[in-house]
Amino acid sequence: MIWSVSKHLVSIKPHPNADALEIAKVGANQLVVRKGEMRDGDTVIFIPKDSMLPEIMQPAFPYAREGRVRSVQLRGEISMGIALSLNDISTFFGEDTRNLLELADFGEDISALLNIEKYEPQVPSHMQGEVDPVPIHVYYSQHDCNQYGTYRDELDFTERVVVTEKLHGSQGIYLFNRTEGEQWDIRVSSKGMLRKGLILKQSESNTYWQALKNSGLTEKVSTLQGNAIQVFTEVIPVQKGYNYGESRVTLRVFEVRVDGNILPYDSPELAAFRDLWVPVVYDGKFGKADLYALSKGKELVSGQALHIREGVVVRPYIDRKADDGEWLKLKVINPAYKETGEEFN
Incomplete structure (x- = not known):
C-alpha cells in the first residue's frame, strides 16, 4: 500500500469484540475508534502508520513515541493510523490550512502541506x-x-x-x-x-x-x-x-x-x-x-x-x-x- 496523507470519507462498522469500539474504514485502511466518535460519511484526514508527526501535533498523541505513528491492536483488531477531522486541522494548523484541505481532492497526497514525512527504517x-x-x-x-x-x-x-x-x-x-x-x-x-x-x-x-x-x-x-x-x-x-x-x-x-x-x-x-x-x-x-x-x-x-x-x-x-x-x-x-x-x- 502506497504511503500518503490524504482526505477520505469514513465508513463505520461494528467492532466484533468490543461494544464500545467501532471499525472505521478510511480508504483501504482500518482504524479502531470509540463508538460514536465518527459517523458514516464524515470527512477525515488520514495519517497512516510510519508517519512522523510535526512537533505541533506530538503533545496530543503521546502514544506516537518520538513523533512516529505506529499500529496498535485493540481487542483483536489493528488500528493503522490517525484520523483528523477538519476541525482538528483548524486547531493544529489554522484556518488557512483547513481551507486548502477543503479544496483538495479525496485521495490526494497532502503530506507536504502538513509537514508530515514517512519514517524509513535503516535497511541492513x-x-x-x-x-x-x-x-x-x-x-x-x-x-x-x-x-x-x-x-x-x-x-x-x-x-x-x-x-x-x-x-x-x-x-x-x-x-x-x-x-x-x-x-x-x-x-x-x-x-x-x-x-x-x-x-x-x-x-x-x-x-x-x-x-x-x-x-x-x-x-x-x-x-x-x-x-x-x-x-x-x-x-x-x-x-x-x-x-x-x-x-x-x-x-x-x-x-x-x-x-x-x-x-x-x-x-x-x-x-x-x-x-x-x-x-x-x-x-x-x-x-x-x-x-x-x-x-x-x-x-x-x-x-x-x-x-x-x-x-x-x-x-x-x-x-x-x-x-x-x-x-x-x-x-x-x-x-x-x-x-x-x-x-x-
Whole structure:
C-alpha cells in the first residue's frame, strides 16, 4: 500500500469484540475508534502508520513515541493510523490550512502541506545494493494485504477461500521474462524498491539474490509456460527472532502470476512449487473458517513450532477485487505478535 496523507470519507462498522469500539474504514485502511466518535460519511484526514508527526501535533498523541505513528491492536483488531477531522486541522494548523484541505481532492497526497514525512527504517547493508530502473517493456504489479476487519463483509460465507500463514520476513519479488528458448532475463526487487520502479543489480552479497539461488526458484519457474512470470515471495530469515529453522537465506512463495494472470495455489502448473509454498492452514468455505483462531499459534514453516506465527492471510480461491477495487488479500495478525518498529520490506 502506497504511503500518503490524504482526505477520505469514513465508513463505520461494528467492532466484533468490543461494544464500545467501532471499525472505521478510511480508504483501504482500518482504524479502531470509540463508538460514536465518527459517523458514516464524515470527512477525515488520514495519517497512516510510519508517519512522523510535526512537533505541533506530538503533545496530543503521546502514544506516537518520538513523533512516529505506529499500529496498535485493540481487542483483536489493528488500528493503522490517525484520523483528523477538519476541525482538528483548524486547531493544529489554522484556518488557512483547513481551507486548502477543503479544496483538495479525496485521495490526494497532502503530506507536504502538513509537514508530515514517512519514517524509513535503516535497511541492513546486505539487503541494499546498486539499483536500475525497471525497463519500460517489463510488466510488473504490486502485492499488498489489507486488514481483514475492513473487508470481511466482501467475502461470501459459501465461497471457497484459502488461508495461508503470514511469514515475518521481507517481500522479495522476482520477474522472469523469456528470451530465446528456455532462457530467462531475471530481475530482482523488494516491495519497497519496486514501489519506486527499481530493481537490484545482481550481487552475490545481496540477500534477495542469495534467496533466489539458494531456493532453486529459477528451475521451478522454468516448468511454467508463458513469457512473463512474476513471483511474490517472503524472504527468510531476515527479521530478528523469526528464523523459521533456516540457517541460510531462502524464500517461500505466496503468489505466481503468468502473463499477468494469478494462478491458484494448487493449480497443476505450480506442482514444482509445492515445497516452496507458504503453509496453507485452511482451504474451504469462508463461513466455516475462524480467522482469529487461525492467526494464533506457532509457525508451520519449519515443522518444529520454533516461534509464534505473525498471523494469516485469507483470499478467495479465485482471486477477485472488493467493491472499491482493492484485491481481497486480507491479513489477520496474531495478538501475540508485536512490531518492533524497525521492520523493513
